[in-house]
Amino acid sequence: MIILGVSFYYHDSAAAIIKDGQIIAAAQEERFTRKKHDNRFPYHAINYCLDSLGIAINEVDYIAFYEKPIVKFERILVQHITHFPKSAKVFFDTIPSWLLEKLRVKDIFKNELHYHGEFMFIPHHLSHAAASYLTSPFQEAAVFTLDGVGEWATTTLGYAKGNQITLEKQINFPHSLGLFYSAMTAYLGFAVNNDEYKVMGLSAYGKSEPLYDKIRKLIKTNPDGSFELDTQYFSYEYQEKMFNQKLCDYLGAPARIMDGPMTPHYENVAAATQKVFEDVLFYSLNILHQKHPSNNLVLSGGSALNSLANGKISSRTPFKNFYITPDPGDGGGSLGAALYAYFCVLNKKATHSLLASAYLGPGFTRSEMKATIDKYKLKATLISESDKLIDKVSGLLVDQKVIGWFQGRMEWGPRALGNRSILAAATSHEMQDTINAKVKHREMFRPFAPVILREKTHEYFETDKNISVSADYMLLVYPFKKSVQSKVPAVVHVDGSGRLQTIDEQSNSLYYRLIKAYSKKTGIHLILNTSFNVKGEPIVCTPEDAIKCFLHTEIDYLVLGNYLIKK
Amino acid sequence: MKTLTKFFSYYTKFLKKVTTILGTFFIYFIAIFIGRIIYTFTLSETSDHWQKFHSGTSSSKMY
Numbered sequence: 162m163i164i165l166g167v168s169f170y171y172h173d174s175a176a177a178i179i180k181d182g183q184i185i186a187a188a189q190e191e192r193f194t195r196k197k198h199d200n201r202f203p204y205h206a207i208n209y210c211l212d213s214l215g216i217a218i219n220e221v222d223y224i225a226f227y228e229k230p231i232v233k234f235e236r237i238l239v240q241h242i243t244h245f246p247k248s249a250k251v252f253f254d255t256i257p258s259w260l261l262e263k264l265r266v267k268d269i270f271k272n273e274l275h276y277h278g279e280f281m282f283i284p285h286h287l288s289h290a291a292a293s294y295l296t297s298p299f300q301e302a303a304v305f306t307l308d309g310v311g312e313w314a315t316t317t318l319g320y321a322k323g324n325q326i327t328l329e330k331q332i333n334f335p336h337s338l339g340l341f342y343s344a345m346t347a348y349l350g351f352a353v354n355n356d357e358y359k360v361m362g363l364s365a366y367g368k369s370e371p372l373y374d375k376i377r378k379l380i381k382t383n384p385d386g387s388f389e390l391d392t393q394y395f396s397y398e399y400q401e402k403m404f405n406q407k408l409c410d411y412l413g414a415p416a417r418i419m420d421g422p423m424t425p426h427y428e429n430v431a432a433a434t435q436k437v438f439e440d441v442l443f444y445s446l447n448i449l450h451q452k453h454p455s456n457n458l459v460l461s462g463g464s465a466l467n468s469l470a471n472g473k474i475s476s477r478t479p480f481k482n483f484y485i486t487p488d489p490g491d492g493g494g495s496l497g498a499a500l501y502a503y504f505c506v507l508n509k510k511a512t513h514s515l516l517a518s519a520y521l522g523p524g525f526t527r528s529e530m531k532a533t534i535d536k537y538k539l540k541a542t543l544i545s546e547s548d549k550l551i552d553k554v555s556g557l558l559v560d561q562k563v564i565g566w567f568q569g570r571m572e573w574g575p576r577a578l579g580n581r582s583i584l585a586a587a588t589s590h591e592m593q594d595t596i597n598a599k600v601k602h603r604e605m606f607r608p609f610a611p612v613i614l615r616e617k618t619h620e621y622f623e624t625d626k627n628i629s630v631s632a633d634y635m636l637l638v639y640p641f642k643k644s645v646q647s648k649v650p651a652v653v654h655v656d657g658s659g660r661l662q663t664i665d666e667q668s669n670s671l672y673y674r675l676i677k678a679y680s681k682k683t684g685i686h687l688i689l690n691t692s693f694n695v696k697g698e699p700i701v702c703t704p705e706d707a708i709k710c711f712l713h714t715e716i717d718y719l720v721l722g723n724y725l726i727k728k
Numbered sequence: 729m730k731t732l733t734k735f736f737s738y739y740t741k742f743l744k745k746v747t748t749i750l751g752t753f754f755i756y757f758i759a760i761f762i763g764r765i766i767y768t769f770t771l772s773e774t775s776d777h778w779q780k781f782h783s784g785t786s787s788s789k790m791y
Binding site: 229230231232235264266267279280281282283284286287312313314317318319328329330331332333383385386387389502506 | 777778779780781782783784787788789790791
């Protein structure tokens with residue numbers, strides 16, 4: 162039984178393929194087209210998934226789409242009707258694409274790929290819930306999903322056991338914690354659906370107190386754990402713009418223009434926004450626990466990428482364990498839809514299987530890498546033995562060199578987890594500036610992240626007793642212990658926190674052994690890991706992408722499989 | 729005579745286009761009008777508090 166899961170036409174198009182319940186491959190379209198958050202039909206991702214199994218499209222038993230298009234269209238029509246005439250412009254801008262493309266998912270597969278098999282349409286938030294629960298280590302769990310908006314729902318809660326996921330309740334558009342966060346992201350001069358993580362980074366510089374009460378009043382929480390937005394300040398129901406002049410007047414300052422100066426006011430807005438988001442989220446999660454007093458929580462939806470909030474789940478809710486899938490957003494919905502179709506609709510197996518690895522994207526052979534190196538006429542040293550490669554690269558890290566690290570299969574989800582990463586030592590404060598100047602060219606308020614040997618995490622961080630597996634996917638922020646902050650200043654954020662990735666030998670042996678070798682040389686058990694890309698581009702996918710990025714930046718060394726290339 | 733025929737031919741085409749555009753807007757406004765009435769009576773209360781999760785029809789359907 163082969164099921165292809167797909168998500169497209171909103172943001173982060175992606176495809177995932179499973180065979181007899183086992184996850185074979187998954188990738189986001191942006192990595193192939195090199196267009197960040199590409200939302201077009203995922204031809205390349207689909208072809209990659211089919212190639213992974215060596216099959217043609219008509220050998221797929223089902224295509225599982227990650228939402229119900231007609232229900233979503235209904236919501237959009239009602240939205241326009243309610244806000245007529247303010248919504249007229251957006252109506253005429255968006256309706257043609259709905260009539261020509263978004264409502265014709267089946268036709269597109271038939272016309273473009275000549276697919277004649279079966280389809281399944283899984284509700285948006287069920288796809289999210291399945292993406293997390295059906296890849297989690299749990300056999301039962303309370304379920305909470307949270308994003309901007311799916312069809313109607315922006316938030317859902319429920320319970321899952323065995324291979325049954327039951328979402329019981331939902332909060333409907335326009336009341337959305339995700340859209341609230343996105344609107345504040347837009348107010349702060351950042352791009353919606355892209356730069357929300359910048360607000361998280363910026364929040365550490367501000368104080369929440371001056372604006373907390375004002376921003377908290379924008380969201381009313383009800384005794385049943387639901388919430389409502391004061392929509393008079395937001396315009397996303399009828400405009401492309403997320404907020405209106407009323408919000409600017411209410412917050413006492415105009416919105417920040419993109420790339421404009423960053424003032425304490427905006428830093429305080431970011432801090433208060435983050436705190437309000439966390440307070441409302443934890444309020445709802447506590448009510449969920451009252452309803453379903455499980456030890457386990459699975460969280461999903463785009464808002465589950467809020468790593469600052471994720472790091473506080475154990476301390477602010479009664480849940481003892483929690484899990485978030487590597488890609489809880491819309492891209493991950495493709496995998497969720499496929500898994501839900503297999504385990505829950507077709508009811509093929511009694512229990513689901515754990516996600517064995519987050520490395521589900523394309524991998525390349527040594528000869529393919531060599532061919533690319535030759536194409537660019539680069540001098541490369543082949544170090545066939547992995548121990549020698551590790552010894553060499555760990556030595557370069559000790560020497561404060563910046564390394565482009567390209568290994569194995571590409572990561573699934575938005576984070577670089579050690580197969581498409583830029584690595585460096587975290588022991589000097591200057592390393593942040595060096596990487597920013599040499600490679601990333603990004604805002605100075607954004608921190609760099611550490612990757613740490615899992616068994617050493619408690620020595621460096623004030624973590625929960627049981628660290629969630631989701632820490633392997635760089636989805637949690639924890640405070641550094643004060644005693645170690647001066648040892649690794651390049652990855653300590655201004656508030657003393659770090660968005661860590663934990664690593665063990667089982668999940669990525671080469672990567673683990675590299676950090677282990679580095680720790681033997683230095684006594685430091687972590688290094689800096691940032692995504693292998695430049696600002697505004699997706700993470701590299703192919704050896705050619707890696708070489709192009711290497712040549713256009715000042716990365717000192719590129720490690721392409723077993724090839725070491727010096728600038 | 730020829731010029732007059734040509735003029736009327738263009739005039740007819742022009743009228744057709746205008747009618748089409750006006751017709752589209754007319755349908756739009758009628759839809760908005762009817763939709764608002766339906767919305768007022770059926771959906772205006774749905775956005776507050778938790779709603780029952782809407783799982784749609786069978787998974788083979790787009791709705």
